[in-house]
Amino acid sequence: MLPMLAILQQRYDMDEARTVWEAMRAWLNTEPLPGLRFSPEVANGIMLVTALLLIFLLELMITIGLQVWERRLMARMQGRRGPQEYGEVTPQRFRRIFMQIGVLIGLPALLYGINYWTGGTAGWQQFGGWIILFFAVGMMGLINRLMILPALGRMQAAQTSVWRFLATLLSLLAWPSLAACGGMLVALLLGFIPKAHIPFLPQLTVLCTVVAFVLYMSYMLRYYWRQGFYDTIKIFFKEDTVPLSADKLLYLIAPILVYLPALLSWVVIPFGVAAVDGQIIYYMIQDLNVGLLLIIADFAMFLVAVIMSGYASNNKYALVGAMREAAMLLTYEIPMLMSLLCVAIFAGSLNLTEIVQRQTMTWGILPLFPAFIIYFVVSLAETNRPPFDLPEAQNELLGGYLVEYSGMRFALFYVAEYSNVFIVSAIMTVCFFGGWKGPMFLGPDGLWLTSLFWFLLKTYAVCFFFIWARSTMPRIRVDQIMFFSWKFLLPASVVVMAATALGVVNRHPWFSANQIAVSDVDVTALQRVTQFQTLTTAEALAVMTVPEKAFFWGYNVLCLFFGLFILMMAWRILFVARRHPQPRREVSWTG
Amino acid sequence: MTRSSDRRVEIRRDPLLTEKLVYSVGPQHPSLPSPLELRVQADGELIERITPEVGFMHRGVEQLVTQRNYAQAAGLLSRCEWLAGSNADWLVADAIERIEGITIPARAQWLRTLVLELSRIGNHLFWFGNLGLEAGAYTPIFISLREREMLLDLLEMLSGHRHHHGWIVPGGVRTAPPEDFSGHVRAFCLWFQGRLDEYEDFFSDNAIWINRSELIGTLEPEFAFEHGATGPVLRGSGIAHDLRRDQPYAMYGELDLHVPTGEYGDVLDRYRVRFVEMRESLRIIEHCLAYIDNGELRNAEVNPDFAQMAVSRGEVYTAVESPRGELGLTLVSDGTNRPNRMHLRAPSLYHLFLLDELCRGYLLADLFVIYGSLDIMIGEVDK
Numbered sequence: 001m002l003p004m005l006a007i008l009q010q011r012y013d014m015d016e017a018r019t020v021w022e023a024m025r026a027w028l029n030t031e032p033l034p035g036l037r038f039s040p041e042v043a044n045g046i047m048l049v050t051a052l053l054l055i056f057l058l059e060l061m062i063t064i065g066l067q068v069w070e071r072r073l074m075a076r077m078q079g080r081r082g083p084q085e086y087g088e089v090t091p092q093r094f095r096r097i098f099m100q101i102g103v104l105i106g107l108p109a110l111l112y113g114i115n116y117w118t119g120g121t122a123g124w125q126q127f128g129g130w131i132i133l134f135f136a137v138g139m140m141g142l143i144n145r146l147m148i149l150p151a152l153g154r155m156q157a158a159q160t161s162v163w164r165f166l167a168t169l170l171s172l173l174a175w176p177s178l179a180a181c182g183g184m185l186v187a188l189l190l191g192f193i194p195k196a197h198i199p200f201l202p203q204l205t206v207l208c209t210v211v212a213f214v215l216y217m218s219y220m221l222r223y224y225w226r227q228g229f230y231d232t233i234k235i236f237f238k239e240d241t242v243p244l245s246a247d248k249l250l251y252l253i254a255p256i257l258v259y260l261p262a263l264l265s266w267v268v269i270p271f272g273v274a275a276v277d278g279q280i281i282y283y284m285i286q287d288l289n290v291g292l293l294l295i296i297a298d299f300a301m302f303l304v305a306v307i308m309s310g311y312a313s314n315n316k317y318a319l320v321g322a323m324r325e326a327a328m329l330l331t332y333e334i335p336m337l338m339s340l341l342c343v344a345i346f347a348g349s350l351n352l353t354e355i356v357q358r359q360t361m362t363w364g365i366l367p368l369f370p371a372f373i374i375y376f377v378v379s380l381a382e383t384n385r386p387p388f389d390l391p392e393a394q395n396e397l398l399g400g401y402l403v404e405y406s407g408m409r410f411a412l413f414y415v416a417e418y419s420n421v422f423i424v425s426a427i428m429t430v431c432f433f434g435g436w437k438g439p440m441f442l443g444p445d446g447l448w449l450t451s452l453f454w455f456l457l458k459t460y461a462v463c464f465f466f467i468w469a470r471s472t473m474p475r476i477r478v479d480q481i482m483f484f485s486w487k488f489l490l491p492a493s494v495v496v497m498a499a500t501a502l503g504v505v506n507r508h509p510w511f512s513a514n515q516i517a518v519s520d521v522d523v524t525a526l527q528r529v530t531q532f533q534t535l536t537t538a539e540a541l542a543v544m545t546v547p548e549k550a551f552f553w554g555y556n557v558l559c560l561f562f563g564l565f566i567l568m569m570a571w572r573i574l575f576v577a578r579r580h581p582q583p584r585r586e587v588s589w590t591g
Numbered sequence: 592m593t594r595s596s597d598r599r600v601e602i603r604r605d606p607l608l609t610e611k612l613v614y615s616v617g618p619q620h621p622s623l624p625s626p627l628e629l630r631v632q633a634d635g636e637l638i639e640r641i642t643p644e645v646g647f648m649h650r651g652v653e654q655l656v657t658q659r660n661y662a663q664a665a666g667l668l669s670r671c672e673w674l675a676g677s678n679a680d681w682l683v684a685d686a687i688e689r690i691e692g693i694t695i696p697a698r699a700q701w702l703r704t705l706v707l708e709l710s711r712i713g714n715h716l717f718w719f720g721n722l723g724l725e726a727g728a729y730t731p732i733f734i735s736l737r738e739r740e741m742l743l744d745l746l747e748m749l750s751g752h753r754h755h756h757g758w759i760v761p762g763g764v765r766t767a768p769p770e771d772f773s774g775h776v777r778a779f780c781l782w783f784q785g786r787l788d789e790y791e792d793f794f795s796d797n798a799i800w801i802n803r804s805e806l807i808g809t810l811e812p813e814f815a816f817e818h819g820a821t822g823p824v825l826r827g828s829g830i831a832h833d834l835r836r837d838q839p840y841a842m843y844g845e846l847d848l849h850v851p852t853g854e855y856g857d858v859l860d861r862y863r864v865r866f867v868e869m870r871e872s873l874r875i876i877e878h879c880l881a882y883i884d885n886g887e888l889r890n891a892e893v894n895p896d897f898a899q900m901a902v903s904r905g906e907v908y909t910a911v912e913s914p915r916g917e918l919g920l921t922l923v924s925d926g927t928n929r930p931n932r933m934h935l936r937a938p939s940l941y942h943l944f945l946l947d948e949l950c951r952g953y954l955l956a957d958l959f960v961i962y963g964s965l966d967i968m969i970g971e972v973d974k
Binding site: 078316323386390394395396470471472475476477479 | 612614620621622635636723724725726727728729730733734793794797799800802803954955956957959
């Protein structure tokens with residue numbers, strides 16, 4: 001035990017600035033602009049406002065994204081055309097594929113550019129296996145998407161079978177995987193031209209990339225994502241009504257109180273990690289030692305606000321919804337606490353970054369699998385997601401406690417709900433899936449990007465299961481929910497917690513497989529292997545071999561071609577408005 | 592499991608004398624697809640009494656038909672039960688044929704049987720999706736409506752209309768089926784078998800659904816019989832009553848019909864009965880397909896202009912096994928081309944007033960599942 005503590009101590013002494021928050025504080029204290037100095041109070045105020053704004057924006061974006069993604073995914077699972085997909089008709093396919101190929105070329109260039117500018121190097125040791133994996137996944141996804149799913153086509157019913165589910169999942173992964181694969185490949189190839197730093201190549205590629213990416217996003221905005229933003233803007237400006245018989249004060253502050261804990265939980269979630277001058281900075285607002293406790297407390301606050309809104313609406317449906325919510329949350333908070341306590345016992349800390357660091361060798365889900373199952377079920381209930389959405393059951397209680405709300409106050413409930421989904425998924429990632437840990441393929445200087453990448457990937461993978469549950473399950477009845485929790489989940493969680501505690505205390509190998517490892521620190525200690533020389537283009541071309549020249553010109557021409565194509569498409573998409581008529585329904589089932 | 596072990600809660604007098612809640616469910620409510628108000632008196636979430644308030648959709652169809660000719664009357668009646676409109680067409684045609692003593696060619700009879708069964712599947716598909724929504728599952732409505740679209744395409748191919756076909760006319764059927772119609776139907780049947788299996792995997796065997804529906808809303812067979820329940824509701828309670836078998840019409844007498852019945856009369860039984868019925872209908876359709884290609888479409892002696900058809904004086908009651916139960920029509924004719932009096936015996940009306948008995952002692956969440964399992968069509972109730 002002592003050596004572990006020593007390692008921990010040593011590591012933590014090494015870090016002076018441990019979070020973005022503290023780095024900002026340090027920066028503000030050191031005269032950020034010439035002649036500009038802040039008193040500590042003012043600096044704190046600036047930081048607080050900035051942090052809140054940042055969280056708000058981040059939360060709004062993630063919420064909108066999650067909701068739009070959910071609609072699209074549910075439409076796919078249910079084998080129908082989603083609300084965002086009405087523009088996706090056959091004449092578009094050609095254009096879309098070209099756009100995607102543009103991203104395919106562009107995104108790797110972006111990766112290469114980042115890698116180049118951050119001074120990273122690439123080698124087969126870091127890349128080879130991943131390239132093969134991504135390529136395989138991408139090709140499988142493409143085959144699924146272009147051949148198998150259309151072949152199943154309208155003949156198949158909803159994507160409820162396992163095969164259908166896998167095919168859909170793979171097809172969703174196709175382009176990102178191929179893009180990642182291509183990016184790594186290109187970065188690798190360019191890494192193998194060490195003789196020259198080719199001027200303008202990275203600039204050109206990154207420019208093309210940015211254009212391609214922005215345009216692809218605008219394309220997505222046009223067909224997939226736009227509805228979410230429109231809804232948000234619309235709901236900002238809708239009338240905010242208050243029923244005459246409502247308890248006005250409580251009615252008005254309840255949505256804010258629902259939203260507040262959802263906002264607060266973001267403070268302690270570690271999104272990633274960066275290495276700056278051999279120090280570790282966590283991407284989180286505050287690295288609290290009681291982070292896990294704070295999040296549990298936030299969910300308890302949520303309950304109070306919901307009851308407040310249900311009572312203050314002075315509506316029978318709202319009241320019944322609030323009572324259901326109260327009963328359900330009270331019931332499910334105990335198993336949630338127990339399953340998270342398992343994590344705390346296992347990690348020896350309530351600090352979320354330490355919980356992540358504890359899972360360097362093995363993810364927490366392996367030793368804590370029963371606790372994970374319990375927590376997953378409970379988190380469905382805590383966030384009011386189907387099949388536990390009975391407090392706001394649309395077709396029984398007309399939305400339950402939401403029934404009287406309108407406008408932005410109504411939206412705040414939904415922002416809180418989706419934000420809770422993200423938070424719960426993030427907690428699951430942190431506690432059971434190793435947080436930001438993963439192969440850091442961009443090297444020590446790209447640590448910030450890779451850690452964010454892994455964290456978001458894992459979190460959205462968990463979110464996917466929330467959406468999947470929604471499209472598959474009927475709603476559970478209120479008394480059955482109580483029975484399930486009190487008679488099954490509670491005893492099970494007690495047993496699981498006792499087993500975990502016994503295992504940890506007795507140093508059972510199953511629980512002591514994890515060592516406190518310093519892989520993040522090791523990665524930062526990696527030194528740059530290759531130094532680039534600075535040559536002009538002419539000099540570079542002079543020393544290039546023929547294949548290198550071919551690659552150089554070919555890549556540049558390709559980038560230019562796609563850049564121009566994308567610019568043209570951008571012009572059409574952004575400025576030439578064209579409505580695409582609904583495609584005629586085809587009767588393909590007659591074979 | 593015996594009948595006495597159902598999950599109904601005994602309603603006791605409340606010692607605290609707390610106030611009862613009266614929920615007004617409807618006339619606009621996401622769970623009620625047509626306008627209907629249910630006054631639900633409940634103790635918290637425990638239902639004590641339900642009073643259905645009907646009449647939000649009253650159009651006076653029975654009065655309107657007396658001012659119109661028979662073709663128009665058939666169209667109006669099929670708008671009382673729009674999910675399986677061919678049943679009303681069949682009723683009007685059959686009533687006229689009985690009064691006039693018209694014989695119908697065999698091919699037309701087979702075609703009528705085919706259309707009635709296709710309508711039954713279409714109706715049950717809609718019911719399945721709607722029941723899923725009532726239970727809080729979002730996917731069944733999408734998958735079942737997609738299948739129903741294909742079925743409506745078939746009916747459109749046959750009659751030119753998706754819902755109100757007006758294809759069954761006195762003496763036979765209106766038009767000949769298009770070429771290769773039986774091939775299309777056969778392809779649909781083959782394909783739909785697989786979809787039914789998928790529904791079973793997806794929804795029928797779902798543990799949550801079983802928990803939501805098992806021993807919920809139990810209907811005693813005696814009570815159901817006394818209160819005029821028919822169709823799948825009565826069969827779910829264990830009484831094998833099916834007009835297609837007991838009082839055969841069209842070509843049902845030629846068929847070997849299997850009548851599925853339930854055991855406990857709960858929501859799950861009614862659900863399963865309808866599922867088996869869909870499979871039965873598929874079997875019947877495949878049987879019909881062998882006979883629809885050759886023969887006469889319509890009795891040549893009958894006036895081909897349905898709108899000008901005068902029916903001699905008489906009175907007749909005829910009934911069809913519609914997807915919801917016994918849909919009956921009383922026709923009093925006076926020798927003109929307008930009916931003197933028409934009365935529609937709507938099964939939904941009887942089933943709606945079972946709701947109070949079915950829901951008493953269950954929770955508010957059960958009300959919607961029970962309502963969905965009865966498959967009530969307000970167009971029939973209000974007329």
